[in-house]
Amino acid sequence: MIELRRIVEGPMLIDELMSKHTSYGIGGPAKAYITPKNTFDLANILQFAKKHNIPTYFVGSGSNLLVSDDGIDGLVITLGKSLKDLKIIESTVYAESGVMLGKLVKECINRNLSGIESLVGVPGTLGGALVMNAGAFGGEISNCLINVSSMNMFGEIKKYNKNDINFSYRSSTFPKNEIIISAKFKLIKSDKDTVNLKKLDASGGRKATQPLKFRSAGSVFKNPTTGHAAGYYIDQAGLKGTKVGDAEISPIHANFFVNHGNAKANDIIELIKIAKKTVKEKFGVLLELELKTLGFKSGTFKV
Numbered sequence: 001m002i003e004l005r006r007i008v009e010g011p012m013l014i015d016e017l018m019s020k021h022t023s024y025g026i027g028g029p030a031k032a033y034i035t036p037k038n039t040f041d042l043a044n045i046l047q048f049a050k051k052h053n054i055p056t057y058f059v060g061s062g063s064n065l066l067v068s069d070d071g072i073d074g075l076v077i078t079l080g081k082s083l084k085d086l087k088i089i090e091s092t093v094y095a096e097s098g099v100m101l102g103k104l105v106k107e108c109i110n111r112n113l114s115g116i117e118s119l120v121g122v123p124g125t126l127g128g129a130l131v132m133n134a135g136a137f138g139g140e141i142s143n144c145l146i147n148v149s150s151m152n153m154f155g156e157i158k159k160y161n162k163n164d165i166n167f168s169y170r171s172s173t174f175p176k177n178e179i180i181i182s183a184k185f186k187l188i189k190s191d192k193d194t195v196n197l198k199k200l201d202a203s204g205g206r207k208a209t210q211p212l213k214f215r216s217a218g219s220v221f222k223n224p225t226t227g228h229a230a231g232y233y234i235d236q237a238g239l240k241g242t243k244v245g246d247a248e249i250s251p252i253h254a255n256f257f258v259n260h261g262n263a264k265a266n267d268i269i270e271l272i273k274i275a276k277k278t279v280k281e282k283f284g285v286l287l288e289l290e291l292k293t294l295g296f297k298s299g300t301f302k303v
């Protein structure tokens with residue numbers, strides 16, 4: 001770590017609690033939490049990690065992450081506070097992956113550009129949104145995508161056209177050992193009223209259905225491909241309001257598990273297991289995690 005510190009130009013926090021970097025407010029220490037200063041710094045860090053075989057994980061702003069209470073035995077790299085360039089020329093948008101999705105959506109709405117306005121209110125960075133293929137109220141981030149640049153562990157820039165990547169519901173096939181650094185989008189010129197109406201529909205729907213006052217990571221499970229939404233099954237299984245420690249299956253939205261202040265990853269895991277087991281027993285439906293998990297032993301989430 002001392003040798004790594006010598007080469008890192010951006011902030012490098014040793015034994016940094018991931019609870020400070022997740023929307024859940026949960027997670028033990030990462031060996032180092034690094035915000036590279038720029039792409040040169042990033043390339044040096046990735047090459048160092050590769051050369052020394054140090055496990056390396058990429059995160060955005062942690063709004064879809066459950067991190068183990070035991071922490072992460074490796075480097076955690078985020079571009080969330082460094083790569084934030086955003087350029088909009090007519091209807092073409094170029095953004096670095098650390099740009100907050102909310103800012104990107106707002107800037108497009110302000111220019112009457114249509115295509116991503118239904119994503120208003122989705123937390124997180126552009127990088128996280130691309131990996132998750134973030135979506136809401138009928139729109140997905142991949143809809144208007146042209147291409148993406150990433151960096152591999154050798155510090156080389158790779159470029160992918162939209163068709164090189166499979167995007168599906170809350171999923172993409174970006175290589176796991178590359179970090180997304182920027183993306184280009186082509187939006188549709190529209191008019192103020194149309195864009196605003198879509199935005200208001202989405203933000204109204206979100207406020208009406210989600211427990212936004214408490215810490216969460218959004219939906220815990222993906223909606224099954226057939227039948228009902230995951231939240232419907234959890235609700236019908238009578239699990240709304242179920243508590244383990246300081247974690248609760250939200251009484252407002254059964255697919256949101258909230259942290260009332262001092263919840264641990266283990267509390268959320270217990271709730272995940274209760275929901276999976278009960279929904280499987282009652283409805284024969286196997287719920288699949290939408291949350292991304294870091295630092296857990298394999299089999300942790302099995303019921």
Ligand SMILES: Cc1cc2nc3c(=O)[nH]c(=O)nc-3n(C[C@H](O)[C@H](O)[C@H](O)COP(=O)(O)OP(=O)(O)OC[C@H]3O[C@@H](n4cnc5c(N)ncnc54)[C@H](O)[C@@H]3O)c2cc1C
Pocket residue numbers: 023057058059060061062063064065079097121122123124125126127128129130131132133134135136170178179180181212216217218219292
């Ligand atoms: C209140 C609330 C509401 C939400 N509503 C929605 C919603 O309506 N729709 C929706 O889709 N999601 C929703 N989410 C989930 C979350 O906001 C999205 O998944 C978001 O896109 C995650 O972005 P992030 O930057 O926080 O990524 P993180 O949570 O930090 O990471 C998510 C995944 O992306 C990877 N990753 C992140 N950045 C990079 C990068 N630069 N390069 C490579 N890999 C990277 C991580 O390794 C991880 O696998 C909600 C969350 C909350 C808390």
